[in-house]
Amino acid sequence: MIDLKPVRGTRDFYPAELRLRHWLFDIWRGTARQFGFEEYDACVLESEALYVRKAGDEITGQLYNFDDKGGRRLALRPEMTPTLARLILQRQRALQFPLKWFSIPQCFRYERMTRGRKREHYQWNLDVIGQPGNVAEVETISALIASLEAMGLTAEHVRLHLNDRRLLTAVLERAGVPEEHHLPVMVVMDKRDKIGGEQLEALLGEQGLSGTQVRRIDEFLAMSSLEEVKTALGGDTPAVAELEALQELLGRVGFGDWVGFDITVVRGLSYYTGTVFELRDRSASLRAICGGGRYDSLLSAFGGDPIPAIGFGFGDVVILELLGDLGLLPQLGTDLDYVVIPFSEAQVPAALELSQKLRRKGLRVDADFALRKLKRALQRASEIGARRAVLLMPDELERGEVVVRDMAKREERRVAMEAFLEE
Amino acid sequence: MIDLKPVRGTRDFYPAELRLRHWLFDIWRGTARQFGFEEYDACVLESEALYVRKAGDEITGQLYNFDDKGGRRLALRPEMTPTLARLILQRQRALQFPLKWFSIPQCFRYERMTRGRKREHYQWNLDVIGQPGNVAEVETISALIASLEAMGLTAEHVRLHLNDRRLLTAVLERAGVPEEHHLPVMVVMDKRDKIGGEQLEALLGEQGLSGTQVRRIDEFLAMSSLEEVKTALGGDTPAVAELEALQELLGRVGFGDWVGFDITVVRGLSYYTGTVFELRDRSASLRAICGGGRYDSLLSAFGGDPIPAIGFGFGDVVILELLGDLGLLPQLGTDLDYVVIPFSEAQVPAALELSQKLRRKGLRVDADFALRKLKRALQRASEIGARRAVLLMPDELERGEVVVRDMAKREERRVAMEAFLEE
Numbered sequence: 001m002i003d004l005k006p007v008r009g010t011r012d013f014y015p016a017e018l019r020l021r022h023w024l025f026d027i028w029r030g031t032a033r034q035f036g037f038e039e040y041d042a043c044v045l046e047s048e049a050l051y052v053r054k055a056g057d058e059i060t061g062q063l064y065n066f067d068d069k070g071g072r073r074l075a076l077r078p079e080m081t082p083t084l085a086r087l088i089l090q091r092q093r094a095l096q097f098p099l100k101w102f103s104i105p106q107c108f109r110y111e112r113m114t115r116g117r118k119r120e121h122y123q124w125n126l127d128v129i130g131q132p133g134n135v136a137e138v139e140t141i142s143a144l145i146a147s148l149e150a151m152g153l154t155a156e157h158v159r160l161h162l163n164d165r166r167l168l169t170a171v172l173e174r175a176g177v178p179e180e181h182h183l184p185v186m187v188v189m190d191k192r193d194k195i196g197g198e199q200l201e202a203l204l205g206e207q208g209l210s211g212t213q214v215r216r217i218d219e220f221l222a223m224s225s226l227e228e229v230k231t232a233l234g235g236d237t238p239a240v241a242e243l244e245a246l247q248e249l250l251g252r253v254g255f256g257d258w259v260g261f262d263i264t265v266v267r268g269l270s271y272y273t274g275t276v277f278e279l280r281d282r283s284a285s286l287r288a289i290c291g292g293g294r295y296d297s298l299l300s301a302f303g304g305d306p307i308p309a310i311g312f313g314f315g316d317v318v319i320l321e322l323l324g325d326l327g328l329l330p331q332l333g334t335d336l337d338y339v340v341i342p343f344s345e346a347q348v349p350a351a352l353e354l355s356q357k358l359r360r361k362g363l364r365v366d367a368d369f370a371l372r373k374l375k376r377a378l379q380r381a382s383e384i385g386a387r388r389a390v391l392l393m394p395d396e397l398e399r400g401e402v403v404v405r406d407m408a409k410r411e412e413r414r415v416a417m418e419a420f421l422e423e
Numbered sequence: 424m425i426d427l428k429p430v431r432g433t434r435d436f437y438p439a440e441l442r443l444r445h446w447l448f449d450i451w452r453g454t455a456r457q458f459g460f461e462e463y464d465a466c467v468l469e470s471e472a473l474y475v476r477k478a479g480d481e482i483t484g485q486l487y488n489f490d491d492k493g494g495r496r497l498a499l500r501p502e503m504t505p506t507l508a509r510l511i512l513q514r515q516r517a518l519q520f521p522l523k524w525f526s527i528p529q530c531f532r533y534e535r536m537t538r539g540r541k542r543e544h545y546q547w548n549l550d551v552i553g554q555p556g557n558v559a560e561v562e563t564i565s566a567l568i569a570s571l572e573a574m575g576l577t578a579e580h581v582r583l584h585l586n587d588r589r590l591l592t593a594v595l596e597r598a599g600v601p602e603e604h605h606l607p608v609m610v611v612m613d614k615r616d617k618i619g620g621e622q623l624e625a626l627l628g629e630q631g632l633s634g635t636q637v638r639r640i641d642e643f644l645a646m647s648s649l650e651e652v653k654t655a656l657g658g659d660t661p662a663v664a665e666l667e668a669l670q671e672l673l674g675r676v677g678f679g680d681w682v683g684f685d686i687t688v689v690r691g692l693s694y695y696t697g698t699v700f701e702l703r704d705r706s707a708s709l710r711a712i713c714g715g716g717r718y719d720s721l722l723s724a725f726g727g728d729p730i731p732a733i734g735f736g737f738g739d740v741v742i743l744e745l746l747g748d749l750g751l752l753p754q755l756g757t758d759l760d761y762v763v764i765p766f767s768e769a770q771v772p773a774a775l776e777l778s779q780k781l782r783r784k785g786l787r788v789d790a791d792f793a794l795r796k797l798k799r800a801l802q803r804a805s806e807i808g809a810r811r812a813v814l815l816m817p818d819e820l821e822r823g824e825v826v827v828r829d830m831a832k833r834e835e836r837r838v839a840m841e842a843f844l845e846e
Contacts, residue, residue, distance in 0.1 A: 013463055036788060042429060043529075072431065076468070087435055091425075252580050254779060352562075352676050353675055362457075366459025366523070
């Protein structure tokens with residue numbers, strides 16, 4: 001017997017699970033389209049070079065990478081943003097900016113599995129490219145929150161934790177951390193929740209930070225309001241004003257309740273340059289549901305012109321766990337207008353023909369050729385969610401009649417085949 | 424500058440190309456659902472062991488395979504049927520047969536690229552599992568042809584070439600080929616169109632066939648009607664009767680014109696056991712559009728109980744080329760109810776707020792924050808396919824009014840913001 005399990009860390013989607021995935025994707029896709037975003041896609045296979053970065057991004061060590069039969073160094077994409085950058089740079093002259101694009105790619109990371117973390121997941125990516133300033137933030141975050149509303153979530157269930165890399169930069173400057181260490185230090189700071197204080201201090205020490213500097217940073221990270229940080233930084237820090245303006249605009253479009261300042265949000269990817277945010281459940285029992293931010297220098301880092309950009313990635317695993325915990329997952333069944341049921345070989349050709357005629361009318365029709373007894377056949381018709389059954393009984397069919405049964409009402413009527421097809 | 428091209432043999436889907444792909448997938452998905460099929464999916468990463476077979480299947484040499492960081496031998500799936508078999512065997516006791524399942528997986532094969540052949544493609548897989556006899560063939564082939572009709576194709580454009588492995592077995596028996604050579608000989612015969620007669624004879628020679636045997640087989644393969652084969656085989660060959668009955672049923676459901684017998688259809692995969700078919704364009708200028716057949720022993724080969732099964736794989740590459748050649752590709756644009764346009768910074772917050780209010784009504788709304796001049800802004804509104812534009816002019820907005828423009832009619836009207844939102 002072959003191994004029947006999926007590859008460790010990957011998932012099978014039987015029809016019931018796939019219906020749920022489609023439900024989620026339909027919300028993502030529908031929301032994105034409602035906000036005027038267009039969908040793109042690319043192959044899950046990319047050149048490994050796309051993911052080789054400085055600053056110790058975790059993902060570089062978590063790649064599914066290999067040589068193809070032509071000696072090319074390839075990787076399964078761990079995230080979509082580098083692919084998005086590649087697509088944009090490839091047609092930079094022909095594309096009309098700003099672009100509002102989204103995608104629902106599958107992404108792979110080889111990492112230790114915990115609750116809400118597998119080795120593959122699908123991820124709604126939504127990005128605005130070529131639009132500077134806060135409006136792109138507002139449009140992106142609004143689309144995110146609109147999708148949450150469509151799932152039945154409220155601001156009581158989840159919270160968008162908002163921060164700005166420029167604010168963190170100001171904090172590091174205040175702590176006397178030299179600029180060339182800012183990026184690697186932020187990547188370490190992002191691990192703050194996952195590793196202990198000692199390990200964090202050791203890692204920051206490796207980046208040349210003194211104990212005093214680490215404590216100074218910790219003081220900032222313990223501050224819970226933007227007011228407090230503003231006062232501690234003193235004077236006008238532009239990042240503070242930006243964050244205030246963004247929160248003001250998010251309030252104006254009706255999403256103020258969903259959003260709060262959180263100086264501990266860093267995000268692990270080295271390419272963020274401004275706004276960063278994470279969506280978390282209020283009880284904080286799960287990993288971040290969604291994360292994103294502004295990455296104005298990614299395109300130029302890849303060799304193109306600088307283009308402002310902001311976006312997020314929203315995975316399918318954690319949100320489905322949260323919705324399950326909250327009892328918000330929908331009950332999704334199959335949906336059939338008719339099941340056509342012959343009871344012996346003699347009626348099989350007529351059943352095929354009738355099914356096809358009903359389908360030509362645009363109806364969803366299954367036919368049951370198992371030649372079961374009536375009771376068992378009707379039981380199965382219920383199980384597969386058929387609204388009506390058409391019973392092809394030998395005597396009735398002989399007279400050109402069929403029996404149509406309403407499965408919910410348990411009502412049957414005899415009707416001439418021709419009249420039935422005219423209905 | 425990084426390499427901006429997709430990995431060789433893979434494709435990028437910019438919005439225009441993805442709209443086309445969605446159009447095709449929607450036809451596949453819609454047809455399958457209309458026929459009562461349920462969708463499943465699995466990860467593109469599988470254990471390599473799933474594809475290691477006897478009989479020299481081409482795909483084994485064309486795998487994208489590698490070791491993961493845990494030393495597992497993995498492959499990107501080259502086809503979906505082994506995954507389907509794995510899913511069924513995993514829940515064989517719990518599943519209710521017959522199953523009518525479909526999927527639209529991406530599949531990978533490392534091979535030489537020619538027209539209509541890339542290294543990845545999406546493939547509509549539709550299968551009936553646990554239903555013996557011709558009804559499963561009729562349902563499967565009917566769904567296939569219904570999808571072609573939905574694409575605008577007719578029996579003038581394409582033809583379903585129908586054969587049966589059992590008929591080929593009878594031919595090989597007649598030519599005196601020992602049974603243990605049947606499978607590898609069929610895999611070689613499948614290459615008949617691609618390689619020359621000499622190379623074919625050499626490959627068949629390797630399987631122990633004499634020149635006389637090869638010529639005997641060639642005589643059969645040159646026969647163009649089932650009648651002729653029937654006469655040459657003499658007596659009652661069961662496979663002939665099965666093929667006749669199947670064609671009769673396909674005629675009865677209205678698809679007789681689309682289907683014809685073709686003894687040269689073999690299919691390259693070693694697991695087929697009965698009916699085999701290929702869809703080809705009438706001018707035969709392209710590769711096979713779709714191929715499938717009955718594989719009653721695959722599940723038992725994987726270690727499960729024997730379960731009858733039939734299905735097909737229908738790739739996205741060749742069909743889109745054919746539809747393009749025939750001028751049958753649809754013109755697909757974006758679809759926006761409104762684009763909201765502010766003309767200076769002062770109106771931006773109002774534009775964000777208005778956009779969000781319109782979206783809450785279920786409308787599809789983009790907002791253009793580029794602060795262009797009126798003429799240029801309207802030009803872009805046309806380009807992105809907006810039906811109406813809402814212009815936020817400073818003076819009008821001051822008075823609580825907006826200007827709504829019907830883009831097609833080029834008609835504008837001034838209306839109070841509140842009244843507009845009530846519409």
